[in-house]
Amino acid sequence: MIRPAELIERKRDGGELEAAELEELVLAYARGDVPDYQLAAFCMAVWFRGMTSAETHALTTAMVASGETLDLSPLGRRVVDKHSTGGVGDKTSIALGPIVAACGVPFAKLSGRGLGHTGGTLDKLESIPGLRVNLTHVELIDQVADVGLAIASQTADLVPADRRLYALRDVTATVDSVPLIAASIMSKKLAAGADAVVLDVKVGDGAFMKGETSAIELAETMLELGRRAGRAVVCELTDMDQPLGHAVGNALEIREAVEVLRGGGPRDVVELVLAAAAHLLELSDLGVTEDAGRRLADEARTDGSAFAAYERWITAQGGTPGVEALPVAPVVRPVPEPRGGYVVRIATAAIGRAALHLGAGRTHTEEPVDHAVGIVCRAKRGDLVEAGGHLADIHARDAASADAAADEVAACYEIGDEPPAQRPLVLAVLR
Numbered sequence: 001m002i003r004p005a006e007l008i009e010r011k012r013d014g015g016e017l018e019a020a021e022l023e024e025l026v027l028a029y030a031r032g033d034v035p036d037y038q039l040a041a042f043c044m045a046v047w048f049r050g051m052t053s054a055e056t057h058a059l060t061t062a063m064v065a066s067g068e069t070l071d072l073s074p075l076g077r078r079v080v081d082k083h084s085t086g087g088v089g090d091k092t093s094i095a096l097g098p099i100v101a102a103c104g105v106p107f108a109k110l111s112g113r114g115l116g117h118t119g120g121t122l123d124k125l126e127s128i129p130g131l132r133v134n135l136t137h138v139e140l141i142d143q144v145a146d147v148g149l150a151i152a153s154q155t156a157d158l159v160p161a162d163r164r165l166y167a168l169r170d171v172t173a174t175v176d177s178v179p180l181i182a183a184s185i186m187s188k189k190l191a192a193g194a195d196a197v198v199l200d201v202k203v204g205d206g207a208f209m210k211g212e213t214s215a216i217e218l219a220e221t222m223l224e225l226g227r228r229a230g231r232a233v234v235c236e237l238t239d240m241d242q243p244l245g246h247a248v249g250n251a252l253e254i255r256e257a258v259e260v261l262r263g264g265g266p267r268d269v270v271e272l273v274l275a276a277a278a279h280l281l282e283l284s285d286l287g288v289t290e291d292a293g294r295r296l297a298d299e300a301r302t303d304g305s306a307f308a309a310y311e312r313w314i315t316a317q318g319g320t321p322g323v324e325a326l327p328v329a330p331v332v333r334p335v336p337e338p339r340g341g342y343v344v345r346i347a348t349a350a351i352g353r354a355a356l357h358l359g360a361g362r363t364h365t366e367e368p369v370d371h372a373v374g375i376v377c378r379a380k381r382g383d384l385v386e387a388g389g390h391l392a393d394i395h396a397r398d399a400a401s402a403d404a405a406a407d408e409v410a411a412c413y414e415i416g417d418e419p420p421a422q423r424p425l426v427l428a429v430l431r
Contacts, residue, residue: 002028004038011045019058026062030161036168043165043174051179056221057228059179063187066161070137070193072108075145079106080280081194083185085218086118088206088352089243089377093121093151094257095265095273095301096280098310101148102300103277103293105284108144110154110192114361114369117206117352119253122153123361127251127326127371131319147312159187178214182221186229196232196283198276199223203427204241206348212237212427219430234279237427238272242346242381245269249360249374251326252395258323261310263302268380268425274298275426327372329395333402335409340387343379345414351375354408358396373397375409382419 002024007017017025025042028034051059072079080100084090097107111133114120122133135143135152143150156163162184169175189197199222201215202208209215219235226233245266247256259265260273274297281293288296300306314321355361359370376393379385392409396402 004034004042008038008041008045011042011049014049016052017055017058019054022055022058023062023065026059026161027066030066030164039165040168040172040174043169043172043177043180046180047174047177053224056179056183057225060183060187060190060225063159063161063165063183064191067159067191068137068155068157069191070110070140070158072141072144072193072195074141075106077106078195078283078285079108079144079193080196080198080284081107081109081189081192082198082200082276082280083189084200085185085202085208087202087240087244088117088119088348089245089248089253090119090202091124091245091247091253091257091269092200092272092276094124094254095260095269096276097149097151098261098313099273099277099297099300099306100280101313102305102309103281103286103296104148105281105286106144107149107280108140108192108194109151110158110188111151112154113365117349117356117361119248119250119352119361121151123369123371124250124253125151125319127254128314128319128321129325131314131317133317135317143316147316148309149313150317154188159191162187176208178218178221181218182225186222186225190229190231194231196280197226198279199233199235200272200276201235201237202240203237204239204348206243206352207240216428216430223430232283234283235430236275236279237430239423239425239427240348241423242348243351243377244272246376246378246380247374248351248355248377249358249395250369250371251328252374252376254326255323258307258310261301261307270301271425274301329372329374329397331394331396331399331402333394333396333406334390335392335394335406336388336390337379337385337413337415338387339415340385340389341415341417342419343381343383343385343391343413344416344420346377346381347412350412351377351409354405354412357408358394358401358405370397375405379413382422384419385415
């Protein structure tokens with residue numbers, strides 16, 4: 001029988017916990033046999049002292065063992081997945097899944113909802129009329145077998161310990177601990193059953209990880225967890241010092257993802273989608289190189305097969321695939337630029353908060369989302385905007401909220417006389 005206080009004390013003093021001790025602690029907490037206040041103390045001890053690689057692995061496997069796991073072996077193929085640590089305007093998965101499926105590689109993803117200034121894939125998908133994200137495990141496997149991909153919500157039985165622990169970390173100022181972040185992300189990815197995963201760690205103002213040093217630490221920790229679990233993992237560090245693409249908001253982002261699948265779309269979204277697709281196709285059982293995978297992905301995007309895969313996917317989950325069915329905000333308000341100049345900086349997190357204030361996001365898990373509203377950032381970093389031109393469009397429910405958001409967004413743009421130094425979109429790739 002474990003004594004949680006003794007484990008907390010040992011971790012507080014810098015000691016190392018055994019795998020069996022961590023497993024017993026996590027499973028007891030998941031059953032409700034250990035109170036929140038003791039796990040809160042444990043999380044704070046980890047925040048200050050960190051965890052060894054062995055401890056982080058033990059914590060991750062214990063959280064996986066706290067619930068059901070998804071067995072994708074009946075599909076008979078290497079199944080791929082992708083995870084992003086969250087950003088502003090990140091609609092990558094919605095375009096990536098159909099492209100990978102069009103190349104003949106099964107894509108299965110369990111996703112989450114947005115919270116705060118970062119958007120959630122499920123919220124974006126639920127802007128599509130009729131689309132159902134609550135699939136049983138059998139339905140998900142059958143759909144991947146039939147149409148090549150599925151993106152669904154995580155069920156309550158999958159990694160329940162992580163759900164409880166994350167809620168506790170959120171109210172005890174222990175969210176930003178690399179071992180706890182890595183264990184939270186990787187426990188869900190491992191329980192979801194994919195053989196190969198691309199992890200997109202966002203870096204910058206609009207991301208959870210503000211600097212490259214902490215982002216690399218997180219990426220290396222997750223890579224080690226994937227290696228220990230026998231999964232193929234590639235981790236990309238990508239720029240989130242400005243919104244990805246132009247659209248920020250659920251239906252607006254679906255439209256932009258569809259543009260990418262039809263051969264167009266913003267250059268940065270296309271670049272990130274193709275980079276992730278190249279890694280996934282390389283890790284699949286196609287046996288292609290990264291360069292060949294990128295070519296295959298771009299061909300699928302431009303020859304119509306990726307968009308056809310998107311239509312099959314959305315229809316299979318009960319949705320209407322045509323963009324004309326997406327909700328439209330009744331008020332569209334431009335954000336003017338009075339003096340003109342180069343966009344030097346965009347306060348990305350503040351753009352996300354402006355979209356949140358419009359109703360495109362939520363501050364707590366049960367809050368409803370307005371799928372129609374959002375922001376379209378017409379000007380991006382380095383763009384030259386003439387005096388009298390406009391920086392963005394506000395898509396709002398009413399004039400008052402449009403005016404308030406316009407003021408917020410205008411304050412997010414720093415305009416200068418010279419263009420800023422260029423910054424790559426993909427900052428590093430770790431394998």
